[in-house]
Amino acid sequence: MCGIVGYTGNGPAASLILDSLELLEYRGYDSAGLALKDSETGETILRKRAGRVQDLRYLCDFGSEWFNCGIGHTRWATHGGVSNDNAHPHRFGKVVLVHNGIIENYLELRDQFLLSDRLKSDTDSEIAAGVMDHFYNKNPRQAIAETVRYLKGTFSLVIMFEDIPDVIYAVRNVSPIVASYTNEGTMLASDVTALGIHAKQYMPVPEMNILELHKDAIRLYDMKGNPQACEFIDIDWDTSRASKGNYPFYMEKEIMEQPETVMKTIKSRIREGHIDLTADGIPDSILAECDSICAIACGTAMHAALTAKNIVQSRLRIKMEVECASEFIYSDPILDERTLAIVISQSGETIDTLTALKYVRSKGVRSIAVINVKGSSIARESDYVIYTDAGPEIAVASTKAFTAQIAAMMLLIGRMAVVRHALKPGEEKSFVENIMKLPEQITSVLDRRRDIHVIARQLLEAKDTFMIGRGLDYSILLEGALKLKEVSYIHTEAYASGELKHGTIALITEDIPVIAMVTQTKLISKELSNIREVKTRGANVILFLREDIDVNEAEFSKVFRLPAASDDFMVIPAVTALQLLAYYVSSDKGLDVDKPRNLAKVVTVE
Numbered sequence: 001m002c003g004i005v006g007y008t009g010n011g012p013a014a015s016l017i018l019d020s021l022e023l024l025e026y027r028g029y030d031s032a033g034l035a036l037k038d039s040e041t042g043e044t045i046l047r048k049r050a051g052r053v054q055d056l057r058y059l060c061d062f063g064s065e066w067f068n069c070g071i072g073h074t075r076w077a078t079h080g081g082v083s084n085d086n087a088h089p090h091r092f093g094k095v096v097l098v099h100n101g102i103i104e105n106y107l108e109l110r111d112q113f114l115l116s117d118r119l120k121s122d123t124d125s126e127i128a129a130g131v132m133d134h135f136y137n138k139n140p141r142q143a144i145a146e147t148v149r150y151l152k153g154t155f156s157l158v159i160m161f162e163d164i165p166d167v168i169y170a171v172r173n174v175s176p177i178v179a180s181y182t183n184e185g186t187m188l189a190s191d192v193t194a195l196g197i198h199a200k201q202y203m204p205v206p207e208m209n210i211l212e213l214h215k216d217a218i219r220l221y222d223m224k225g226n227p228q229a230c231e232f233i234d235i236d237w238d239t240s241r242a243s244k245g246n247y248p249f250y251m252e253k254e255i256m257e258q259p260e261t262v263m264k265t266i267k268s269r270i271r272e273g274h275i276d277l278t279a280d281g282i283p284d285s286i287l288a289e290c291d292s293i294c295a296i297a298c299g300t301a302m303h304a305a306l307t308a309k310n311i312v313q314s315r316l317r318i319k320m321e322v323e324c325a326s327e328f329i330y331s332d333p334i335l336d337e338r339t340l341a342i343v344i345s346q347s348g349e350t351i352d353t354l355t356a357l358k359y360v361r362s363k364g365v366r367s368i369a370v371i372n373v374k375g376s377s378i379a380r381e382s383d384y385v386i387y388t389d390a391g392p393e394i395a396v397a398s399t400k401a402f403t404a405q406i407a408a409m410m411l412l413i414g415r416m417a418v419v420r421h422a423l424k425p426g427e428e429k430s431f432v433e434n435i436m437k438l439p440e441q442i443t444s445v446l447d448r449r450r451d452i453h454v455i456a457r458q459l460l461e462a463k464d465t466f467m468i469g470r471g472l473d474y475s476i477l478l479e480g481a482l483k484l485k486e487v488s489y490i491h492t493e494a495y496a497s498g499e500l501k502h503g504t505i506a507l508i509t510e511d512i513p514v515i516a517m518v519t520q521t522k523l524i525s526k527e528l529s530n531i532r533e534v535k536t537r538g539a540n541v542i543l544f545l546r547e548d549i550d551v552n553e554a555e556f557s558k559v560f561r562l563p564a565a566s567d568d569f570m571v572i573p574a575v576t577a578l579q580l581l582a583y584y585v586s587s588d589k590g591l592d593v594d595k596p597r598n599l600a601k602v603v604t605v606e
């Protein structure tokens with residue numbers, strides 16, 4: 001979490017840093033700050049405060065346009081509450097730095113280096129600055145190398161030294177940093193989203209190397225001071241995607257982009273009617289040889305895995321476990337070399353997912369990562385990668401990344417089914433046709449978004465809701481419930497509807513709206529009976545229903561009909577409807593849809 005930016009060059013640093021921080025606010029938004037270096041006097045000016053980047057702008061009207069070198073930070077608090085003092089950058093002696101990550105041994109270091117009396121904040125980051133100042137003797141790389149030997153934990157540290165004009169230094173362990181040339185200088189950031197409008201290529205900074213940004217050069221050294229090659233990769237994201245356009249919120253824009261982003265993910269992987277993953281470099285052997293799948297992810301990405309599990313087991317008849325990454329390594333997982341690990345992550349930086357991937361690889365398990373951000377840590381760590389082509393996703397609540405993940409998983413499952421002879425040639429054709437229809441099914445839901453907006457109004461006063469369904473409907477409701485919770489703050493529980501009567505039905509009253517999903521042929525009558533059970537207890541039921549299923553609409557407080565597809569493919573129109581529902585509830589409540597309280601989009605702390 002936390003967004004970091006650094007710039008040195010001939011252009012105005014403050015405006016570039018502030019604009020870039022705004023693009024990175026999804027990494028954390030409880031406080032913001034920047035430090036600018038005066039290249040003539042060498043003086044470093046600090047401005048920081050609790051609040052958003054927008055608030056920081058008000059502190060920067062001191063002629064900041066004359067400064068050409070600086071670093072900035074937008075924070076998601078871990079150590080030390082949200083306050084002006086705890087905002088970054090931190091200055092200690094000759095060191096000014098910003099930090100993303102957690103220094104686990106910060107209290108030990110505080111005592112070992114006798115820093116207590118000089119600290120102004122409660123953060124672990126300021127202690128890292130104190131240790132670096134202790135080692136600094138006009139040799140920045142040596143001070144950095146000495147300091148990181150003492151640090152335990154994850155960090156990306158971006159540093160300026162008081163007596164060195166125009167040069168920015170950085171070092172990282174786990175937490176990411178990327179660097180690039182711009183028209184008028186060089187810059188770095190926590191992720192590529194901030195670089196897109198300034199650069200065509202970027203370098204993911206390797207772990208435990210020291211980066212130097214000069215006005216006209218990017219240099220990389222190992223910890224012993226040996227120069228290292230800088231390897232750049234192309235930025236092929238449409239960077240206009242990182243702006244809101246005419247939409248009031250990124251979340252709405254990203255929901256509306258889905259026909260296009262799903263099509264982009266699919267199109268390049270279907271050739272002459274067949275699923276073809278050769279451009280991704282995924283060999284058929286890895287798909288053919290596994291006996292089981294272990295999927296690992298967090299949050300929305302985990303829901304993509306849970307959804308895929310149903311389809312994998314029914315179509316491929318192989319066992320698939322879905323593991324929440326933060327629990328995985330502590331659960332003594334049972335793995336062998338016939339297990340295929342699939343890790344799913346939008347950012348490719350979620351630390352729990354990365355740690356789990358490193359663990360499975362250490363056990364000799366082969367891995368495929370389904371990732372949105374090119375060159376991200378998880379993508380680089382995995383044996384194989386399928387990139388989703390969703391483009392930059394800015395809203396904290398993930399939408400288009402999820403549907404792109406499902407589309408990528410469908411392609412993977414389809415190809416696996418072909419190589420394992422679980423799909424005959426004729427069946428592959430109809431599988432591919434179903435995949436190709438997904439964008440138009442999303443469009444069919446988006447075109448009727450006003451109806452969903454009307455439904456959303458029924459939820460504005462709700463304190464709690466339940467979302468009920470079975471099978472794939474239940475998996476997709478887990479994602480729908482997460483969306484509604486995170487953006488509207490309504491407590492929402494997705495529940496397997498057959499399980500309600502074992503306790504939870506005690507909570508159903510007429511004040512609690514129940515949202516039901518019915519799309520799966522083999523479950524229709526069971527799901528409808530479960531809905532009757534809650535209606536009998538007074539619940540008002542809002543029903544999302546596949547359009548060709550017959551019900552008496554008068555029995556429901558609202559019904560939304562989803563375009564019909566074969567069962568496995570209903571998940572995409574279904575989730576689109578639930579995304580819109582969450583979005584409208586949040587925006588109608590006047591909430592900050594894109595930046596829900598307490599959250600960050602990229603979770604780089606355990």
Ligand code: G6P
Nearest residue numbers: 299300301345346347350398601
């Ligand atoms: C955070 C985000 C979620 C996301 C999860 C996993 O909690 O707010 O939207 O699903 O992290 O992130 P990843 O980047 O690994 O998909």
